[in-house]
Amino acid sequence: MRSPLGRAIGLGSAKEGVEHWWMQRITAVALVPLTLWFVIAIIGLVGADLETMQNWVSRPLPAILLVLLLIAIFYHVSLGLQVVVEDYVHAELAKLGLITAIRLLCFAFAVAGIFAVLSIAVGTS
């Protein structure tokens, strides 16, 4: 008993595409300077021993930038891989499982990386 318009309203968008699109761009913009800094920093660390590397991570600026880099990377990775899965995996259960796994793994890797940076920076290792 609903009008054609009433039935169509709300069917088009899942109401979350804009958020996904927008965060993919924001993390992309953040990653431009962060990855360039990281590449230059890594070249500077070529041939460095563990102590040199730990001293570098312990300095405030590298530590902060590494944490920001890890957040931006794994946010961007989870958004990007989600689109890949949505494009190629059409079985509902497999799609749900893969996207869940991607989300959880990205979160776990980000936490692991951030913890490692912080533990080096505060000198508990």
Place this chain on the structure above:
Amino acid sequence: MRPADRPLSPHLQIYRWQLTSVLSILHRATGIALSAGAILLVWWLVAAASGPDAYEGVEDFLGSWLGLLLLFGWSASLFYHLCNGIRHLVWDTGHALDLKSVYVGGWVVVGATGVLTLIAWVAGISRWVS
């Protein structure tokens, strides 16, 4: 539902290869490759936090031929995804969407990827030998 039972639109092998589609596929492929590279970054950091033995494991792996090959692939992927990502961001503002700009931008991305990868490895190797 079996997909083969219904008419399908022409698939990839029907079309002639062109710069635009190749770069688009490469953007996705390098993105997937870089996702794996991000795990290496975490492994490197966690190993450095864990101590000398774990860190030596990362160093041995990265110094091996396989490790160097992966590093080269990841660095080229990073520069490509970075440059082409900037091209995408420009498109998102509504600029450079005409056919000529799309091709010019595409070749600029290919050139920049090559130059940046070369500069990074020359800088890295010269630091290694010095």
